[in-house]
Amino acid sequence: MREVEIQARITEALLGTLTAAEGRAGAGEDVWGTANSYLLRHLAAHAAVCGKLEKLVDDAGYLTHADPGHLLTVLGMVDAGTHPMVRAYWRAAHHLPDAEPVDRANILHTIAVQDEPEAARRLPAPAGRPLTIRWARGRDSDFHRTLTGHTDRVKALAFTTLPGGMPLLASGDSDGAVRLWDPATTELHTTLRGHRGAVNALASITLPERTLLASGGSDETIRLWDPATADAYAISMSRTGQVTAMTFIRMRGDAILLASADNDGVIRLWEPFTGACHATFAHSPWIRTLTSTVLPDGRPVLVSGGNDHDVRLWDLASDTSMLLSGHTNSVSASTFLTLRDGTVLLATADIMGGIRLWDPVTGRPHTKLINSTEWVTALAFTTLRDGTPLLASTGSTGGIRLWNPGAPTPHTTLSGHTDWGNALAFSTLDDGSTLLASAGDDHTVRLWDPLTTGREGTSTGYTAGVESLAFTVLPDGVSLLAAEGTGGDIQLWNPRDGIPTGVLQGHSTSVHALAFATVPDETPLLASVGSDASLRLWNPVTGASDTVLTGHTEPVRLLATATLPGAATIMASASREHARQDGKSKYSSLIRLWNVVGPTPYAQFSHKNSVTALAFITLEDGTVALVTTCTDRKVRLWDPVTTKPRGTLVGHTDVTTALAFSTTLRLLASAGHDGTVRLWDPATGAHRGTLTGHTSWVMALAFTTLPDGSTILASGGYDGTMRLWNPLTGRALHTMPVGAGVHALVFAGPMLVAGTGRGIVAFDVDPGGV
Secondary structure, eight states: OOHHHHHHHHHHHHHHHHHHHHHHSOTTOOGGGGSOHHHHHHHHHHHHHTTOHHHHTTOHHHHHHSOHHHHHHHHTTSOGGGOHHHHHHHHHGGGSTTSOHHHHHHHHHHHHHHHOHHHHTTSOOOTTOSEEEEEEEEOOOOOOEEEOOOOSOEEEEEEEEOTTSOEEEEEEETTSOEEEEOTTTOOEEEEEOOOSSOEEEEEEEEOSSOEEEEEEETTSOEEEEETTTTEEEEEEOSOOOSEEEEEEEEOSTTOEEEEEEETTSEEEEEETTTTEEEEEEEOOSOEEEEEEEEOTTSOEEEEEEETTSOEEEEETTTTEEEEEOOOSSOEEEEEEEEOTTSOEEEEEEETTSOEEEEOTTTOOEEEEEOOOOSSEEEEEEEEOTTSOEEEEEEETTOOEEEEOTTSSSOSEEEOOOSSOEEEEEEEEOTTSOEEEEEEETTSOEEEEOTTTOOOOOOTTOOOSOOOOEEEEEOTTSOEEEEEEOSTTOEEEEETTTTEEEEEEOOOSSOEEEEEEEEOTTOOEEEEEEETTSOEEEEOTTTOOOOEEEOOOOSOEEEEEEEEOTTSOEEEEEEEEEEEEETTEEEEEEEEEEEETTTTEEEEEEEESSOEEEEEEEEOTTSOEEEEEEETTSOEEEEOTTTOOEEEEEOOOSSOEEEEEEETTTTEEEEEETTSOEEEEETTTTEEEEEEOOOSSOEEEEEEEEOTTSOEEEEEEETTSEEEEEETTTTEEEEEEEOSSOEEEEEEETTEEEEEESSEEEEEEEOTTTO
């Protein structure tokens, strides 16, 4: 009997057990929930062999109950282009393995509402969950497949090959593992272990008789692997410093060398089969990038870049070097590229988003590309099958920009990562198609088709993230949500249905913070601050802005409002100040305090370090305190009348970025880059608990009191999730992926609204589900 027939019979037999269970099930009972564990784990594999998987994955019940690990190994056999629910599954893949079926259903529905509307209609939200998506407005996320398995930040990528030419994708992360994936099926092929620290760099080269994969990391070792056998050829145990970058170099003849760079600024050339150090070059600490090529005249060259802002091009044939100057910040990425006419160029990037193209023969600048990414971490280049050159870049926003190297601006931006992007790699598959792999701090590796991605944003007009939200109920009972828009606009929304109700225009550049306030005559006001260094007061009903407050000379990024015991309404605003001292940049913050009625400034004070969050709180005795978080990891309380300090809360191990206060519990919450949420009694300074679970920076917090009188805390961050907590017990109540990094949170009546890296997402809060 043919294998296909055997698998077809097994598939029919397994589905037969489900049919029998359906006959015994009660009305409305989910039959897939009664399926046996073997069926949920292995039905997909049997169905894939006999051609029945495509029908199976169009069943929402099956997708929510099937074991994700087993399903994902064969899901690549289904054409995602014609199966919207499969596209939704790929988008959510990294959130599904640890979720229960009811939560998988909710996650799939949430992702589908934002990106796959056809699938959303066939993936209903389960009832009774703590959070159910109500509406979303923002930029589309381009379709991609997500590889699951990494448990820490993925820092390096390289494509390699097996004998016979089968491509594999190698990825290295902070837990020291190098994983090899089949990019066609997304199946994990092999895991290489040996590093005792983060894997910072990978490089691969295919030789006539074998393929070599090199890995280097923070444990100061370089390991050489055979990807076909997973054997380690060689381990360099000589002290190299923390390995930060690597590349293979094809020398004249058949010789190859492996170049490595370390944080001490030394470049070493290794003979890969013996482990002998062939040569060393001095750059400067810290070297962030290496790349190599053979120029058209046959000369092998190596390029290095680092914290000295310079690019160095090393001619390995003549043992000479050339200095390429022009970057004004640390050089963080590099790659060579070839134009249609055969011209070879060098692309380099820095931590402030500058991308430059150079002539590597003369060292002269060729083109400066315009990039709005705050920090570029990786570059990659390929030539498409029609001869079109394609350059990709990624960085601190997690977005991937695709460039025609002859144009100064990107033609496409791919969105999907919820945190920093760290690595990029291109490969050409057997059918001639191009595959782009990306990796980031969100613990994921993602696969893209650069020819079919790059959709425009939705009709809401959001082309970037939303970092500030504010909510109020107007005197007539109408709820109003304010969010930063684009180009200095402020967008007003009806939070219940996501319909825009107005646009406030006045800021000349980006808006960074919003806050509602009520003056003694109960007139509602909306305050806003932005990069134009101004503070504006708006009537949110009429849209009028008759008041522009000046005094800051730098962009104003933070804002808070409060009502003092005497009914006076005040505001606090903060800007980051920059100065040079002893040749180094020094940053501080200027905090200004204002009377809203007037309005007039009444005090200001300088904060030694950069302030990252502001909030007013009311203590048990009725006094109001101003709370700040800072890059020095501390939370400080101030008297907003005298500006004198009232206390310092110490506990965070990294930059603090978010604050929230519960007036019901008199509890202060802080969060930051250490991934924790900490709870404090602000009156005594006592630490009340630490909430853990986020896997990256926590950027937003919000409290609310439910109808039954209980209080919950919401947190969100760059791991792309929102989490609900019981602040009294510290228990995690619910986790909801939102498909993008969370920058802002606000409770809007019975709803929780998130500002994300893509736009706005609103959820209904079910008190019974919590």
